[in-house]
Amino acid sequence: MKTSEIIQELDIPRHKLYYLEQKGYVKPKRIPMGDLEARVFSKQDFLRVKYIWKYLQQGYKHKAAFAMAERDLKMKSAG
Numbered sequence: 762m763k764t765s766e767i768i769q770e771l772d773i774p775r776h777k778l779y780y781l782e783q784k785g786y787v788k789p790k791r792i793p794m795g796d797l798e799a800r801v802f803s804k805q806d807f808l809r810v811k812y813i814w815k816y817l818q819q820g821y822k823h824k825a826a827f828a829m830a831e832r833d834l835k836m837k838s839a840g
Contacts, residue, residue, distance in 0.1 A: 762802045764789075770807075773814045781810060786827050808834060 768775055781787050782800070787809055789800035802810070812830030813823075821829065 762804075762807050764800045764802070767802055767807060767810060771811055771814050773810065777814070777817070778810065780823075781813060784823065784827075786810075786813060786823075805834075808837070 762770075764775065764778065767773065767778060782789060787802065787806040789802045789806055791798040792801055809830055812833045813826045816826035816829050817823065
């Protein structure tokens with residue numbers, strides 16, 4: 762998924778999405794487009810952002826939101 766698609770789908774601010782990338786919580790592929798680079802997020806990255814964003818909106822700090830998102834992803838893949 763492209764950055765704009767994630768922003769639209771999850772209603773997450775662009776700077777929050779980039780912050781999650783900066784912290785290493787998600788690692789989108791970077792595809793050169795002239796002088797710029799486009800970010801392409803995997804389905805797993807999308808789900809991780811979705812869960813992290815859910816917990817951030819509930820008032821959790823980034824580290825806790827990431828930990829809970831990882832737990833949710835493990836439960837989803839196991840179940």
